[in-house]
Amino acid sequence: METLVIHGNEACARGAIAAGCRFFAGYPITPASEITEVMSRLLPRTRGVFLQMEDEIASICAILGAAWGGAKTCTATSGPGFTLMQEGIGWAAETDTPVVVIDVMRGGPATGQPTSSSQQDVMQAKYGSHGDYEVIVLVPSSAQEAFDLTVKAFNLAEVYRNPVILLTDEIVGHTREKVRIPEKVEVVERRKPASNPADYVPFRSAAKGLLEGMPAFNQGYGILVDGQLHDEFGGRAGHKPEVSAAMVERICRKITDHADELMDVEEWMLEDAEIAFIAFGSPARPALRAAKDARNLGVKAGLLKLRILWPFPDRVIDRVAMQTRRIIVPEMNMGKVFREVKRVVAGRAEVFSLPKLGGEVHTPTEILRSMSNDQ
Amino acid sequence: MHPLADKYIRKRTLPLIFCPGCGDGTVLNVFLRAVDDLGIFKDLALVGGIGCSGWLPTYLQSDVLHVLHGRAIPFACGLKLTDPRRKVVVFTGDGDCVGIGGNHFIHAARRNIDLTVIMINNGIYGMTGGQVAPTTPLQGRTQTSPYGNLEPPFDVCELARAAGATYVSRWTAAHPVQLLKTIKEGIEHQGFAFIEVMAQCPTQAGRYIEGTSNAGELLSLLKKRAVSLEKAKETPPEEMTGKFVVGKLHHLTGKREFSQAIYDSFPQEKDR
């Protein structure tokens, strides 16, 4: 066990390497550049390939090619780069390609506020590319979680053969904290398909709607990986409505059917809470402080911290909706996850948005005070 | 069925999607021969961009990526760098390679990464119905240049060479024998190999720019416009208007190849 004092960005890079990442392609962008820099130092020591590509589009495309080359791969960026990568993310979802994309959120839109934090990309993380597809989005709120959830992201990418987004923010990325790095982390290794090449049907669901294993190029599988809608063999199917529909449904349900298993939250003091904060990322920390302070003032407050954003953890929020009478969602955007919470709650409790723009995270006092605001 | 088709083509995908008389088909034909002659099928990793020429590799039974418009080259870089023993060949069109893909093209050439990029140039965006391309001749009338193209076209071989490519050649679909030789050379070359194939497009460029969809006539035009390297040296510039040079235009050995550089540069234990 190693204990380091590092920021979330470095923790992401170390998590990636611990999870088996051996190919990284990135492009400098504030506030994510440190991830690329740390990878440039650490990855070659593992005989992994590090590239700084000519732009973010080249970065996402290179890591997709590398995934089919057999490597666990990732890239890291922030808002503007994340936007450029969307086509690639869509291709990854469409082709069942495992990759991890780290977005260290900063103020937007456009060039926005490069050196300050935000949570404005939460919807983009899910809906960023065109078309119907699904991604898994994990959200750390500390440097330790940046390490842990990056490892988890790689593992989920392998199990689900899907792009997984690690959505951090500038505060998590740049705050130095104690991070415990175990000797060995639990890693899902990539496995070759069980079938031999002659019998292998690359895009047919096996158990639980998931694909069996993943071949790499030049292992004799002769696989056709096509960004156009395809049948189970990879052959083009754009002219066949039923096959096209089935394919899109398969890649979406591959994730949504597992929403309950994927759920990942932490709870404090919710059993008897009359007011619940639902928070994620940086605001989860002042929210916890606020909930504890509220308790000291005699208010039954609690906190639900989301570590996964997508698929949205409907089931646990459903339970909170029945347990509590008021929910407040502090987030560093105009109020986006608030809408999802409101959707799930469906009127069973009052739901209030506590948005914050400008680049700074909510203070505990701001969150505490919001309990008495009627909106 | 042709024995090479029987050996290498995914039967399920036949017949080929190409229009009657399309130059892409000839390139596929010649490529199968190159693969067979070199005996490299097991090591092939093919990448196709978006456009008619991007479909070419999808017909082979090898491992193939059919990727995003303009991005075949960075995908190919990922494949190459995860195992430099792979023979990575990219099939791209003129729009795919130097329109949307221009940035990736020049950087891969700059790095001198060992890829073989076969760009099939029909001077138009064919798959989408015949719009103007960065390689459309001046005054060419297309679906998006109805009054005549005002933009001078690229000389993509010049661009490749200036960017750092170490093998550059140009032939046409009317020169299958020379094409076979250059494709084999390009694949064997350790470095960025760029092969431009001027090709007829009977359906779009043929009808809109040349005024005929007759493949034979279009092929004949390609032959007429192709000037060999030796002849070009003696031809004054004015007489080269509307023509292009064919042959092996650039071949540099000994320049450090990128994937080798990456693998050679891993820090030793003692340097960590």
Add this chain to the structure above:
Amino acid sequence: MTASRKKKTAKEIIIDDQFCKGCNLCIEVCPRKVFGRSNKRSHAGYPMPQAANPGCSVCFLCEMTCPDLAITVVEENP
């Protein structure tokens, strides 16, 4: 190239009617004018060429040019 080089002849020139699209590039490229038009239609309905004329020198230009891999030239005593 030696003076005693044997002259090549074709045993058979096969045009596969499953794949031929009647583009007639074979007619255009053949240096010996072996190909001409025919009344035959391919499987998909394209009017096909035929290799009816003698004199094939087994240069394989037709076979290599054919965009549909529809032509196979079988050499006599290769």
